[in-house]
Amino acid sequence: MTSVALESQTEAIGYNGWTNRETWLVNLWLGNDMSSYDFLQRICKKRCExxxxxxxxxxxxxxxxxxxFDVPSFWSDILGTSLDRVDWYRVIEANIE
Structure with missing residues (x-):
């Protein structure tokens, strides 16, 4: 399967019930690391929209x-693009208690 076909399929069906793989990964890592989870919960408990x-x-x-990354590079571009694809609203929604 080509990367274009894979991306089209991913966008059509999501990934493990999430918007895309990037969103799923961010939520997974935030939930599996105690300090990250605590940080996420502090944000989720704030009284705002x-x-x-x-x-x-x-x-x-x-x-x-x-x-x-203090200078632009291949890695900063790849990671930045991945972060741009994350559905941050969905991550918050899934973690509001």
Whole structure:
């Protein structure tokens, strides 16, 4: 299967019940690391709209990415593109208790 066909299939059906693989992976990692989970829960418990929580979570990871790579590179572009595909709203929705 070509990457184009795989991407079309992924967008049509999602991944493991999530918007896409990137969203699933972010949620998986946030749920499997205690400090990340605590951070996520602090955001989820804030008294603001879900979209505001999603924006805060996304901004956190974009800031982390910028700190990891002080100059543009192949890896910063690949990771940045992956983070851009994450459905941050869905991650927040799934973790609001």
């Amino acid at each position: 879900t979209w505001e929580k999603a924006e805060e979570l996304e901004a956190h990871f974009q800031d982390e990415l910028e700190e990891m």
